[in-house]
Amino acid sequence: MSSLKSKILEVATDLFQTRGINSTGVDTIVAVAGTTKMTLYKYFTSKENLILEVLDKGHQDFQSWLSDQVNSGAKKPSDKLQKLFEFIEEWVTSPNFRGMGFIKASAEFPNEESPVHQLSSEQSRQFRQYISSLASEANVQDADGLALQLSLLFEGAVQAEQMKRGSGAMKYAKKAAKILIDGALVS
Amino acid sequence: MSSLKSKILEVATDLFQTRGINSTGVDTIVAVAGTTKMTLYKYFTSKENLILEVLDKGHQDFQSWLSDQVNSGAKKPSDKLQKLFEFIEEWVTSPNFRGMGFIKASAEFPNEESPVHQLSSEQSRQFRQYISSLASEANVQDADGLALQLSLLFEGAVQAEQMKRGSGAMKYAKKAAKILIDGALVS
DNA sequence: TAATCTATATACAGACCTGTATATATAATG
DNA sequence: CATTATATATACAGGTCTGTATATAGATTA
Numbered sequence: 230m231s232s233l234k235s236k237i238l239e240v241a242t243d244l245f246q247t248r249g250i251n252s253t254g255v256d257t258i259v260a261v262a263g264t265t266k267m268t269l270y271k272y273f274t275s276k277e278n279l280i281l282e283v284l285d286k287g288h289q290d291f292q293s294w295l296s297d298q299v300n301s302g303a304k305k306p307s308d309k310l311q312k313l314f315e316f317i318e319e320w321v322t323s324p325n326f327r328g329m330g331f332i333k334a335s336a337e338f339p340n341e342e343s344p345v346h347q348l349s350s351e352q353s354r355q356f357r358q359y360i361s362s363l364a365s366e367a368n369v370q371d372a373d374g375l376a377l378q379l380s381l382l383f384e385g386a387v388q389a390e391q392m393k394r395g396s397g398a399m400k401y402a403k404k405a406a407k408i409l410i411d412g413a414l415v416s
Numbered sequence: 417m418s419s420l421k422s423k424i425l426e427v428a429t430d431l432f433q434t435r436g437i438n439s440t441g442v443d444t445i446v447a448v449a450g451t452t453k454m455t456l457y458k459y460f461t462s463k464e465n466l467i468l469e470v471l472d473k474g475h476q477d478f479q480s481w482l483s484d485q486v487n488s489g490a491k492k493p494s495d496k497l498q499k500l501f502e503f504i505e506e507w508v509t510s511p512n513f514r515g516m517g518f519i520k521a522s523a524e525f526p527n528e529e530s531p532v533h534q535l536s537s538e539q540s541r542q543f544r545q546y547i548s549s550l551a552s553e554a555n556v557q558d559a560d561g562l563a564l565q566l567s568l569l570f571e572g573a574v575q576a577e578q579m580k581r582g583s584g585a586m587k588y589a590k591k592a593a594k595i596l597i598d599g600a601l602v603s
Numbered sequence: 604t605a606a607t608c609t610a611t612a613t614a615c616a617g618a619c620c621t622g623t624a625t626a627t628a629t630a631a632t633g
Numbered sequence: 634c635a636t637t638a639t640a641t642a643t644a645c646a647g648g649t650c651t652g653t654a655t656a657t658a659g660a661t662t663a
Contacts, residue, residue: 233610249526251438254650265611266652276651335579336523339436350579377585378592381572388571389564392522392537398564405565405596412595420640441620452641457622 234272237262241283246328246391250280250337250345280334280345287330288352292359294320299363306366310410313363314403317383321390321399328391332384356380369413382406421459424449428470433514433578437467437524437532467521467532474517475539479546481507486550493553497597500550501590504570508577508586515578519571543567556600566593 240262244253255276259269273279298316303309320326331349338345361376369375382402389398427449431440442463446456460466485503490496507513518536525532548563556562569589576585 247526249438249524251436251524255652256650265613267612268610270652271610332575333523333526335575336520337436337438339434339520339578353576353579374588374591377576377588378569381569381576381585381589381592382565383572384575385568385570385572388519388522388575389540389568391526392540398568401561401564402568404561405568405592408599409592409595442622443620452643453622454642455640458639463621 231272233262233264233268237264237269237272237279238283238286241279242287242327242330245280245283245330246333250334255279277344281348284330284334284345284348284352287327288355291320291329292355296359306363306368307414310360310363310367310369310414311407313360313379314383314399314406318399318403321387329384329387332387333391353380353384356383364413367414371413375409375413378409379406382409418459420449420451420455424451424456424459424466425470425473428466429474429514429517432467432470432517433520437521442466464531468535471517471521471532471535471539474514475542478507478516479542483546493550493555494601497547497550497554497556497601498594500547500566501570501586501593505586505590508574516571516574519574520578540567540571543570551600554601558600562596562600565596569593569596 237258241253241258244258244261248257255266255269258279259266262269269279273282295313295316298319299309299313302316303312331352334345335349335353338349340346341350357373357376357380360379361372364372364375382405386398386402389396424445428440428445431445431448435444442453442456445466446453449456456466460469482500482503485506486496486500489503490499518539521532522536522540525536527533528537544560544563544567547566548559551559551562569592573585573589576583
């Protein structure tokens with residue numbers, strides 16, 4: 230990938246998160262990235278296309294990072310589930326955390342026919358699906374139910390953290406997750 | 417309050433939720449409300465002022481409805497806490513549910529200096545504070561911690577429900593809340 | 604050196620936005 | 634009937650936005 234294209238993606242990711250997607254114009258993006266609109270529209274067919282690529286890259290980065298951590302940090306399926314939120318807390322509190330794109334995007338694009346909304350919705354579903362697969366391997370009865378509950382905690386905490394950095398919400402989400410996982414494992 | 421003013425507030429509440437705040441122009445609002453911009457700007461000094469009043473009214477409606485339900489539906493403090501999520505589920509699944517304004521608003525106005533963001537943040541804090549007071553009355557040790565966990569579940573579920581109506585997320589949030597509350601009460 | 608490819612600089616069209624100015628109609632009140 | 638308050642109709646100024654058109658600079662390759 231061209232270095233200019235990745236630079237634009239990086240800058241857009243940052244600006245979308247800190248200023249909002251609709252409130253960030255392409256002029257601002259190219260100015261910060263140190264290039265021009267002509268170049269941006271060479272690599273991206275439209276602003277919507279740029280938004281979709283930003284979302285896509287953010288989600289891929291997160292998912293591959295997370296599954297790597299889980300696979301290398303725990304062997305037993307139940308341990309993987311237990312440690313999930315510790316890795317997520319690392320991600321959230323790391324300096325290069327820029328929020329979960331799909332949470333913000335779904336709020337700014339509420340229309341269900343919008344491609345941006347649809348991608349956000351799909352990413353949220355994929356994340357739940359990943360948790361559910363971990364729960365299934367750990368022999369949790371209602372794996373989908375637990376996955377939904379854990380994802381609610383996760384998304385709520387990310388939102389709280391986005392609203393006020395250093396809120397410590399993820400710490401309490403982690404405690405709650407442990408209680409829910411323990412309960413689901415014994416039953 | 418003038419009937420035209422309340423009509424504008426009602427329409428704006430609906431459009432902000434279904435189309436997004438920044439994506440809804442005042443021209444659209446007055447067209448749907450059946451009036452003109454001149455009238456809107458007589459009752460509201462600016463669009464930002466309209467947004468703030470919409471948020472304010474939405475939160476007041478929710479909080480007064482919720483505390484009425486809690487007070488009339490349960491006497492023992494621990495029962496109030498237990499039944500909280502049942503009332504919230506009623507609210508969320510009721511036909512006139514239009515989402516929680518402050519969740520969307522904080523996503524669309526991420527700048528912490530924005531008055532809209534500040535009001536959203538304050539409303540989120542007030543809601544947590546309300547849950548914490550119920551937990552305190554029920555003699556929960558870490559009332560603030562439990563309140564934060566419950567609010568994470570709540571906000572996550574509302575977001576999921578906004579993302580896809582009829583997702584049933586609140587049903588699972590309720591189950592998770594019961595587990596967390598039970599654990600906090602016995603310890 | 605000449606040709607080609609990539610990025611820049613700049614301007615602009617067309618659309619949408621907020622907020623206001625001006626003039627008119629309609630209803631209530633003296 | 635006359636006056637006054639309220640709402641409408643309409644136009645527009647000034648700004649921002651996306652996306653494109655045109656012309657130019659710089660670097661790489663033949």
